[in-house]
Amino acid sequence: MGKIVAVTGNEAVAEAFRQVNPDVCAAYPITPSTDLMQRFSSLANNGKVKTEMILVESEHSAMSACIGASAGGGRVITATSSQGMALMWEELFIASGSRFPIVMALVNRALSAPLNIHGDHSDGMGARDCGWIQLWSENAQEAYDNAIQSFRIAEHLDIRLPAMTCMDGFIISHSIERIEYLDDAAVKDFVGEFKQTNPLLDVDNPVSYGPLILTDYYMEYRRAHAEVMSKVKGVVLDVAKDFEKISGRKYGLFETYRLEDAEIGIVVLNSAAGTTKDAIDIFRDKGIKAGLLKPRLFRPFPYEEVGEALKHLKAVCVLDRADAFGASYGPLFMEIASSLYQYGQRPLMMNKIYGLGGRDYMPDQAEYVLSDLVETAKSGKIKNIREYIGVRE
């Protein structure tokens, strides 16, 4: 068995990357993911991994180099946050459209302006439709486990798509938690050997990557990408089953907490789920049937499964740690609304925006949301369909 350690989220993911031992890593520092890549560079420079490091001059070049390396035929990683992801944006689509199974740790951070280095989900949400697989993580353990599983998912021969694993900047990336590490051998065996498909470096069988495709076939390529995405759910579940065998830890498309018999529910991503679970326990103790759903696989989004899990509720509140600037609902809310729309009888729904720019999500906020849900379920009327919490108005 592995060992139990006290480490930060960044340290845990760097350890996952060490155990997977990729062929190439291209990265550019940005807070709060800098620390992850510093740790990994140190491992590389001390001969603990075989990884060739490319210490590029920007995130755009980081993803460009990842694409070149992945085309070359091997396992490739990177990490970034916020503006770094924004600068990569063009390349994210090229990585996924070219079907390169690059693995990226996204340490979630707010986007400028105003400049802010703390954790919110604007970066990951801004990149949600770039054709990457996204796995979100509540804590360092999940970040570690997701990082390892993401290689198997991304590299699956039916998939071959890039994957990003998300954890909250500072809140998780820089907090020390208790983690169970797996054995090196177990991880190595779990991820297996990288299987090359049409490597660019096979000079005897030359391939061309990155063709111009116009009106005649572009749409078929995009359709094929969508088709591949539809297979991701199944692979995520299969990989989770295998992962459970070596770790004892169970993963699905999402986690539910006291949801089965609940009447009201909160949907929330990442670290805020922990605080919310505590608040739910307090309400349960008062006899209120509250529950939680925490998405793990955000892209592709498992609409049917999420809809089935939530449809019995009287009222649902979706908490978004990313804004759509007042013009719309938060990105998570829109997915939950889409999941539930098909049901004739569905829960009352509301959306609350919280924790932008790393503002603390406090237990009293969770309790406020639950109280609002109780009232909504009782009255059948929504007071505020969309509201900011924890903000000076």
Next chain:
Amino acid sequence: MSTQTPLSLKELSKKEILLTGGHRMCSGCGAPPVVKMVLLASEYPVVAANATGCLEVSTCISEFTAWKIPWIHNAFENAAATLSGVEAMYNSLKRQGKIDKEIKFIAFGGDGGTYDIGFQSLSGAMERGHDMLYVCYDNGAYMNTGIQRSSATPFGADTTTCPAGSSMPGGKKQQRKDLTKVMAAHGIPYVAQASPSHWSDLMKKVRKALEIKGPKFMNIIAPCNRGWRSQTNDAITLSRVAVETCYWPLYEIEDGVTRITVKPKEKKPLVDFLKPQGRFKHMFSPENEAMLKQAQEQIDRQWEKLQREEECTAPKS
């Protein structure tokens, strides 16, 4: 490599052309001959990266490719970064014993993808020391998007974004960026300027570059008859005149030593290069005489400077 194909037309004609015909570059374009010469010069297997541009969009249109070597196009501004990734993967797999072949890496980009939008990516890759040759085929404007100015566009040239309109003097008001010198300032082991009119000089430089470990940069003039408003049969002629007028001097900078590889017997006036090109037509109207003078002075200054650099950097005998 010890046994190289001699650089004679007879011997080279026996080698396989690695960019096939049937691609969709314009008739008379200077870029394909440049690519063919570069690839013909290599005695190693080559993996190429290509910045978005004419060359890229015209040579790999699904479901066809003109490239007989492994080739990757990523985006406009990142051929160097992309190829640095390929090279890094090569190093990794070679170190792990998964590849044993000696492979060379060559990036191709136009002046837009090299001087301008791809400059940071190029500068970064060169500074990091990747073992690659970056070849810029310089046609002096964004030809692929319809002849817009670039920082490689020569002074006075008429382009669609700096048109020679009624506001005089018209055309591009600035001098071109001397990218070859900028790359030399990176302190990389080899930088050269070449022209397809001097094929032997060009191919010798490619060979030399490929034998040197580390980052190399070559800037190669590639006339574009659409943008230059010239004839479809004059790409080689014009690139020769570019050399003879010292608009495009042929030189190399190897480990800091500058050497002019082809010295024109008689330096021709710049107008010999400008006159056949419609993009400079407005400079020949009487009221624009000063522009011609200014353009000639720029070239004279640069040529003088280059010759002095050659003298100053020559190894002491």
